[in-house]
Amino acid sequence: MTKKEFLDKLRLEIRNLPYDEVEKTITYYEEMISDRVEDGATEAEAVASLGTPESIARDLQAHQPFATIIKRKVEDYKSKRSPESTALIVVLLIVLFPFWFPVLMSALGVIASFFAAIGGVIIALWAISVSIGIGGIAMIIASTFGFASSYIPTGFFSIGLGIALIGLSIIAIIGSLYATKGIIKLLESLSHTIKKMFVRRTNA
């Protein structure tokens, strides 16, 4: 490869970098080749000793911040597509709408129902616990009617049952409290695991 071929290829490979970055890089490698040639190497030797333009470009891209890399990847993807193929993708997206839309929606639906189910469990637990308590209170109120209408045994029975129900309700509420905390913790660790998987993948 001649110096010109090398520099042209390099310029093409790093065209996505900021303008002054491209110029600086080209100037640097131009100088390196000239200095090696002055030192007695042939132009081909000098070029060969620098590595391929592709690998140089890859190294330079890797030194850019992660956000810039992503942006560049997207831009690169866009620029590599001809307008025709971009149009083709748009047309395909529209034509295939009946196929991908239900898939997307059902995926979202699964996620939504997952959270709804968990929320439902929590609500049900609390509803049961609280309603047992309400039942107990109602029983105690009912017992006064028993006493008032001189059904004494019924009155005592109602009071006993009422107190038992309130006790049960308190235990159930404590249980629900722990269950809710546990579920929230579980969800947190789940989301943490998912995030970690994602981060590891992007670092690779």
Added chain:
Amino acid sequence: MDIQLKRGLLEVCVLAELVKGDSYGYQIVKDLSEVVEISESTLYPILKRLEMSECLRVFSVEHNGRLRRYYRITDAGRKRIKEFLNEWEEVTNVYTFINGIHKGEN
């Protein structure tokens, strides 16, 4: 060697080279090649980082009808070398400690 470690070491190597006097890319690569494996392509990002952190300054000198970029160490660059040497004194102590135990085991 760990790539992050090597990068850090090379940065200080380049600065140390510049303590001897202003130099240019190819000369730096040639001089450092005797000490450590380095190529023009590894040097480039190192020079860029050192320039960004103002450890060195760049200026152009005409040479054979073209411009050659020279690098000169700054005060920040000298400070960086000192910091490195202080840090590595600690690393050397740790090395001696680990090595002593390792040898004692065998």
